[in-house]
Amino acid sequence: MNLKELRTALQERREDYSASDAKLNRRINQSYLDICSRRKWGWLRREFTANTYASVSTSGITLSSGSRAIEWKAASPPATVLGKRIVVGGSFYRVVDLDSTGTNGVLDRPFIGTTAAGLTGTIVYDEIALPLGAQTVVEAVLFTGTNSFPNSLEAIKPASMNHRDKGTFGQPTKYSAMEKEPIFRPRTPIGTLTPASVGVAGLTPGSVYKYWYTFVDKQTGAESALSDSTSVTLSSTHDGVTLPAISARKDLLLRLYRSTAGGSIPFLLSDMQSESISTPMAVTDTEPDEYLGARGPSSGSSMFLTLYPAPNSHYQIQMVYQMEASSLDDDNDRPLFDATFSSVLLDGAEALMLTAEDEQRRASSATAKFEAGIQRMISSDSLSFQDRVLIGR
Structure with missing residues (x-):
């Protein structure tokens, strides 16, 4: 049963x-x-695979003793350095x-070495969002x-990661999950949207559409919270929307979202390049509602996997994780558990309504x-929770 x-x-x-x-x-x-x-349900377990990236060397760095400023003189820094060690x-x-030039940054604390130019540093990519x-x-x-035998990764406490050697690189053998600050959210909404007549039976004429975008960290996969929305109303002759150029914050990528006709929930635009590094995006959207992608984020990425040693090459990390459910917002949203248990959900909703109306006997x-x-x-979920793992339904 869906929400409607x-x-x-009820x-x-x-x-x-x-x-x-x-x-x-x-x-x-x-x-x-x-x-x-109520519990770590089997139907709230999911599978996820991510790539790692080798740490890279960067040259032409200028640092001053006692200052937090870092500048790349001889060459631009590699993507991505923002938020990286x-x-x-x-x-x-x-x-x-x-900054907007991509060559001037700020460190988390003052440089304790000797003032120098032309220094060489290593950007460490040891985190996965x-x-x-x-x-x-x-x-x-x-x-x-892709066809190799899986290698075990040992889970350790976040505090234990503080005891690791910060300069060790190689094939990761340990990991720890920890919370971090989300990446920057876009502060400026998309500019003026222009209705277009394309003639491809894409968007619904006469409807209102909303657009959002987010920033994405290429190396970790972290995504920011959504920008504020921008709306456009199509006339009876319009079936597309032309978007203005959208520039990502320096060092980050772009991801674009759109609502369904008359809706207010963001979904990924599936027909366009969803990531464009530091290059303005200017596109005409003609994607039908049916072909929109996954729902947009309700907040920025804050849970990260830290690897040790820091990867020295491309590896694939495959994991099973426990997710938390999100509320049902759209009329077509459905609970993640089997439909046979919809009556249980309704029992709980009815009890809440009866309690609010002070009908305690019926509420009990x-x-x-x-x-x-x-x-x-x-x-029904599991006879042996430790041995039986359900990934979705």
Whole structure:
């Protein structure tokens, strides 16, 4: 059952059609997220594979003793340095900001070496952004090639990573998951959108569309939160939208999102180049709603996998992770668990509504049914939780 069907079913249970859709959605989502929080469900496990990148050497660096400023004189820094660890002058720092030229940055703390120009440093790529909503990593393995035998990765505590050698490079053998600050969010929305008549039966004439974009870190895969939206209204003769040039913040890539006709939820535009490094994007969008991609992020990436030693080559890290559920927002959104348990969700939503209306006797009965339903879901989810792993449904 999707969200719209769940609302109708809840109204029929109550034989009360006076509640607003917003109120019904709120109770349904309270019940749904309550179920999702009860345990590490098998249907909340997902599989994810990421590439690693070798650390790179960069030259022409100018640093001054006691200053946080870093400048690349002889050559531009490699992509990507923003937010990355750099080993220079025998010490390690992190580049926390980069200006619009891409050659002047700021370190996380003052340089303690001797003032010098023409220094050589190493940009360390030892982090992988986990998908949004990831809570914990269940298991991770490393492949040195697409057909190679998997190599085990040992999970260690984040605090133990502080004891590692900062200058060790090679094939990773350990990993740790930790929270980090999200990358910068776009502060400027997309400019003026121009309706277009393309004649390819793409967008729906007479509809309103919204557009967003995000920044993406090429090396880690981290994605920022969405920009503010920009809207455009098509006339009865328009079936496309021409977007203005969009420039990514220096050192980051672009990803573009659009709503469905008349909608307000962002989805990835699947027909266009989703990443364009430091180059303005100017495109005409004619993609039908049916071919939009995944839903856009509700927040920026903040959970990262740190590898040790820092990778010295391309490797593939494959992992199973535990995700957290997000609320049902669109009428077509469906719970992640099997549809046979929709009645359990409705029991919980009904109990919440009865409690709010101070019908304690009926609320207690609905709550008991809700709790019993969750126990049925637990027994169905896994007979041996440690041995049985479900990845999606």
